[in-house]
Amino acid sequence: MKRICVYAGSNAGARPEYAEMARRLASILVERGIDVVYGGGNVGLMKIVADTTMAAGGEVLGLIPDSLMAREVGHRAVTELRIVGSMHDRKAMMADVSDGFVALPGGFGTLEEFVEIATWAQLGLHRKPFGLLNVAGYYNGLVGFFDHATSEGFLPPKHRRMLLVADDPASLVDAFEHWTPPRVRKWIDRDAT
Numbered sequence: 001m002k003r004i005c006v007y008a009g010s011n012a013g014a015r016p017e018y019a020e021m022a023r024r025l026a027s028i029l030v031e032r033g034i035d036v037v038y039g040g041g042n043v044g045l046m047k048i049v050a051d052t053t054m055a056a057g058g059e060v061l062g063l064i065p066d067s068l069m070a071r072e073v074g075h076r077a078v079t080e081l082r083i084v085g086s087m088h089d090r091k092a093m094m095a096d097v098s099d100g101f102v103a104l105p106g107g108f109g110t111l112e113e114f115v116e117i118a119t120w121a122q123l124g125l126h127r128k129p130f131g132l133l134n135v136a137g138y139y140n141g142l143v144g145f146f147d148h149a150t151s152e153g154f155l156p157p158k159h160r161r162m163l164l165v166a167d168d169p170a171s172l173v174d175a176f177e178h179w180t181p182p183r184v185r186k187w188i189d190r191d192a193t
Contacts, residue, residue, distance in 0.1 A: 001177055003061070004029060005037040005098035007113045008045035009106030010073075018105050021135040022048040025102065025169035030058035032173060037098045039090065039113075040064030040082070042075035045104050050078050061097065063090045091116060100176045101130040105138040122159045127181040131164030131172050139165065158182050 006026075012019050022045045029036055036053045039046055040062030053060050060078040068074065069083050084090050091113055094101075103114040117130050132139045143165055149155040162182060166172035 001032075001034055001099045003035045003037050003098050004173075004176070005094045005101045005117075006046075006049050006104060007101065007106060007110045008038065008049055008104040009110055010039075010041055010044040010046060011107070012044050012048065013105055015136055017136045018045060018138070019048050021133060021169060022104055023052045025049065025104065025133060025172075026052035026058070027056055028169045028173055029053065030056040032177075034173070035059040035061065035079075037061045037063065037094055039109075040075055040078070041068070041073050042077075043073055045106065047075060049104070050075050054078060063093050065090055095120065095126060098128065100128050100179075102172060102176075103130075103132050103139075105133075105135055111142075118163065121162055121181075129164060129176040129179040129181075130162070131166065131175065133169060133172055134165050134167045137167075 062078045062081040064074045101117045150160040164175045
């Protein structure tokens, strides 16, 4: 595992635990020699992950659409900041350069990016681990929804089991390092999406 993509809120959230777990995740990744890929922002939990990684001597690749860079939210002090044409370009590049995907707490954007990468795994477009860092129970409702979708027949159990969930960053990274992807029939070619 060389690079993990971290999806995270552009706000720090209401609880100090969110920022603390962002710092702990970044520190653990650096300790294990894993670089960070993220959305390129200089705000919220995204900034905390990037700054903590850089301060600990790790490498950070930020990918930010030019429309957000124009609003001056790009983090210019990371190892590399790539300005891309659109959110679609950013997500595709994140998927290509990352070996796994972690979602810290966040809002619509964090959820959208994470669910898309989960969907791509379900479709067989990648075989990389993805998981939720469930800080202070933040993702309990979402995990419950996925369990409900499984029990109602909308999410096959083998696909539900692909989702890794932990409340501790070290446990989640351990699960990534020992993850064996299930066999998923590839439904479509990624170039067709």
